[in-house]
Amino acid sequence: MPDTKWTPSRRAFLLATVATIPAVTLSGSLLPSGSKAFAADQAGYTPVFFTQSEWAFVNAFVDRLIPADAEGPGALELNVPVFIDLQMGLPYGYGKLWYMGGPFRTAAPSLGYQLPYAPRDIYRNGIAAAEQAIQQAYGKSFTDLDATTRDEVIAHMQKGKLAMAPVPSDMFFGQILQNTHEGYFSDPVHGGNLGMGAWKMIGFPGARADYTDWINQNGAQYPYGPVSIKDQGI
Amino acid sequence: MADLTMPHVDAVIIGFGWTGAIMAKELTQAGLKVVALERGPNRDTYPQGAYPTSIDELTYNTRSKLFQDMSKSTLTIRHKPSDQAVPYRQLAAFLPGTGVGGAGLHWSGCHWRVTPEELKIRSHYEERYGKAFIPDEIPLQDWGVSYEELEPHFSFAEQVFGTSGQAYKVNGEIVGPGNPFDADRSTPFPLPPMKNPYSAELFKQAATEVGYHPFSIPAANASGVYTNPYGCQMAPCTFCGFCSGYACYNYSKASPNVNILPALRQVPNFELRAKCDVVLIETDSTGTKATGVIYVDEKGNRVTQPADLVILGAFAYNNAYMMLLSKIGTPYDPTTGEGTIGKNFCYQNENSIAAFFDGDKFTNPFVGAGGNGIACDDFNADHFDHGPLGFIGGAPMWVNQAGTKPIGGGPLPAGTPSWGSAWKKAVKDNYTHVVSMNAHGTNMPDRENYLDLDPDYTDYLGRPLLRLTFNWHDNDYKMANFMVDKMGAIAKAMNPKAMKVSAKKPGEPFDTRHYQTTHMGGGVIMGTDPTKSAVNRYLQSWDVSNLFVVGSSAFPQGLGYNPTGTVAALTYWSAKAIREQYLKNPGPLVPV
Numbered sequence: 001m002p003d004t005k006w007t008p009s010r011r012a013f014l015l016a017t018v019a020t021i022p023a024v025t026l027s028g029s030l031l032p033s034g035s036k037a038f039a040a041d042q043a044g045y046t047p048v049f050f051t052q053s054e055w056a057f058v059n060a061f062v063d064r065l066i067p068a069d070a071e072g073p074g075a076l077e078l079n080v081p082v083f084i085d086l087q088m089g090l091p092y093g094y095g096k097l098w099y100m101g102g103p104f105r106t107a108a109p110s111l112g113y114q115l116p117y118a119p120r121d122i123y124r125n126g127i128a129a130a131e132q133a134i135q136q137a138y139g140k141s142f143t144d145l146d147a148t149t150r151d152e153v154i155a156h157m158q159k160g161k162l163a164m165a166p167v168p169s170d171m172f173f174g175q176i177l178q179n180t181h182e183g184y185f186s187d188p189v190h191g192g193n194l195g196m197g198a199w200k201m202i203g204f205p206g207a208r209a210d211y212t213d214w215i216n217q218n219g220a221q222y223p224y225g226p227v228s229i230k231d232q233g234i
Numbered sequence: 235m236a237d238l239t240m241p242h243v244d245a246v247i248i249g250f251g252w253t254g255a256i257m258a259k260e261l262t263q264a265g266l267k268v269v270a271l272e273r274g275p276n277r278d279t280y281p282q283g284a285y286p287t288s289i290d291e292l293t294y295n296t297r298s299k300l301f302q303d304m305s306k307s308t309l310t311i312r313h314k315p316s317d318q319a320v321p322y323r324q325l326a327a328f329l330p331g332t333g334v335g336g337a338g339l340h341w342s343g344c345h346w347r348v349t350p351e352e353l354k355i356r357s358h359y360e361e362r363y364g365k366a367f368i369p370d371e372i373p374l375q376d377w378g379v380s381y382e383e384l385e386p387h388f389s390f391a392e393q394v395f396g397t398s399g400q401a402y403k404v405n406g407e408i409v410g411p412g413n414p415f416d417a418d419r420s421t422p423f424p425l426p427p428m429k430n431p432y433s434a435e436l437f438k439q440a441a442t443e444v445g446y447h448p449f450s451i452p453a454a455n456a457s458g459v460y461t462n463p464y465g466c467q468m469a470p471c472t473f474c475g476f477c478s479g480y481a482c483y484n485y486s487k488a489s490p491n492v493n494i495l496p497a498l499r500q501v502p503n504f505e506l507r508a509k510c511d512v513v514l515i516e517t518d519s520t521g522t523k524a525t526g527v528i529y530v531d532e533k534g535n536r537v538t539q540p541a542d543l544v545i546l547g548a549f550a551y552n553n554a555y556m557m558l559l560s561k562i563g564t565p566y567d568p569t570t571g572e573g574t575i576g577k578n579f580c581y582q583n584e585n586s587i588a589a590f591f592d593g594d595k596f597t598n599p600f601v602g603a604g605g606n607g608i609a610c611d612d613f614n615a616d617h618f619d620h621g622p623l624g625f626i627g628g629a630p631m632w633v634n635q636a637g638t639k640p641i642g643g644g645p646l647p648a649g650t651p652s653w654g655s656a657w658k659k660a661v662k663d664n665y666t667h668v669v670s671m672n673a674h675g676t677n678m679p680d681r682e683n684y685l686d687l688d689p690d691y692t693d694y695l696g697r698p699l700l701r702l703t704f705n706w707h708d709n710d711y712k713m714a715n716f717m718v719d720k721m722g723a724i725a726k727a728m729n730p731k732a733m734k735v736s737a738k739k740p741g742e743p744f745d746t747r748h749y750q751t752t753h754m755g756g757g758v759i760m761g762t763d764p765t766k767s768a769v770n771r772y773l774q775s776w777d778v779s780n781l782f783v784v785g786s787s788a789f790p791q792g793l794g795y796n797p798t799g800t801v802a803a804l805t806y807w808s809a810k811a812i813r814e815q816y817l818k819n820p821g822p823l824v825p826v
Contacts, residue, residue: 185640186292209474
């Protein structure tokens, strides 16, 4: 299991401060959404894989994929970037879970991923290429764009319309979105979903794994909060 | 690394999933000395299923803990014979297993019997709808075995699996509110049906209201304490929802590891060797007799295992792969329709509807079990008149609430963005308020859907990869849209606030990026004619009589039901033929 025993004390302080701001103002600019200042604020955790500028990019990106708002926690609050950084050090990050034999050919999208890049390469190449394309279009780094403009850029990327190579923007977007969902919703033992925040928001009981007394309660809400593998002494 | 030769055994089994385990049990009971070779690692309830570490979606389902190691091998896929195939690099559309237990360790547990008419599908359709009804491009053929012949083996497999369900008709007598379309059974299910989660209860009420005939899905998830005929024990399912993709922590889901292996471990004439990847079935100079197999072990040694009898029980399409690598039988040629190895690759055609409810109605989709739920069979098999419809096949429809987990995610209303605040709100508002329904349909063979060896791509041992040529065809699109229309009536009867229908649109290609099912079949199909099938009615190779090829590879068409129950029954049927006929007089059991 990855070691996640770092203490996010400064972040916790910052979030506590933010929590006193009325919820309605929390979306977008008031939360320090992925600005360089905020990314650097995750000082309690030093990224292992990402460089400082890549870390800022990932923070600014996932913050828009799952923003903090009155509905529930955002990706940054739940340490999604930490999760992604830790994943890059695992066999998954090195592409060991994928068939990576060549030749690599262009194929119909429905035949799936066909590039020679492992997740580490996708992030390293993708962030550099995206930043370059964004600099050209906006004259700024992605991390310096306001939230609305970042959303516009991400929407372009999702449609494959941000010209970047060798990793196309829609593919790069898909990789980050997938890892963001994973970091948001997986057991906290993997470094994300801090405090099981995402599970609490949607009502998933986590690793309870025994609903013998709750198979059918005729439409009633399950009464117990989630538990993590971590809570079970692992 | 060296070339080694192991001592001779009576029988060698390739693959240790359900078919390998059943064959090992049957053949050791017959007194044979048996070695089973499994390409993947050893696996069991402990540690792979241990609580709490097995209750981990990321590690198991998302990161493929129990699935095939794609870094070592995969297959290539293309949509039609004139296309360039490319590798299936990331697991998504289907999730083949590896390791002891095979896909039988990480399966769900839906445990069905193929319908009598599907075993004689060509004769049945021709008789009811006329010879012109089956298009030329759909090479339908009968299986060569009847339901009556398989019935004792369906029954025994249910005893071994500890299957929970409600029988309809036992020995000609109606015994309870089971599936009224079911064929006669010689025994009831060994355990009563599982309880219904709320979603399944809603489906049952709605299906009844629209005039369909709902019943409990037969589940190899134990509804009570159970000891099977081998003395292996099961505990009552807790509805934890971690079945498919996981090893059950509670000994509740039937698996080769829980239901057969503990008994085999007591047997001195059985040996299981894990991490032994068979590369070839060796034949003698005549090409008509197998002399054993060659495998590569964990250390990279190339090992010859001589045997009198070879059982090929790898995962579905890997049976065709091993036949092609070993050059046994004639590879299928889609241009002429001749040859049999790789022919009639078939799959399943799944289409779905999600019904969304208000925030005060909780469906709690995390509660569930892999084989749990309510189905109706009114539009499965040939239980309805296909005459005016212009397609072959059908689909059971069901709420099979197997435990929706958050990374995989539940369905969201149509038009929901895939990120941002609106996405998050939709997940929050819908995760515990949705009922998911599936029409789990048949897939008829097509002349252009087949398996062969890829000319370009290789695996970690330098073997050519298997190549799958597969696409959906007119029959599939027609059926998909008919099924969601019929299932839509059930969904509407639930009075949801919104519905989302997902059905294949005409022309939509097979998409490897999204899960369909892992229920593949064909490639080494059974039949009565050696020019049209690869194995005879006993699953014995027409070409090499001491080779039996067991598994869904024998299915001439893709069933609406999940395949495992039929795979298990066919394996017991084949084992009986080996024990009672072949061992007394080794040679072809059906004259060629």
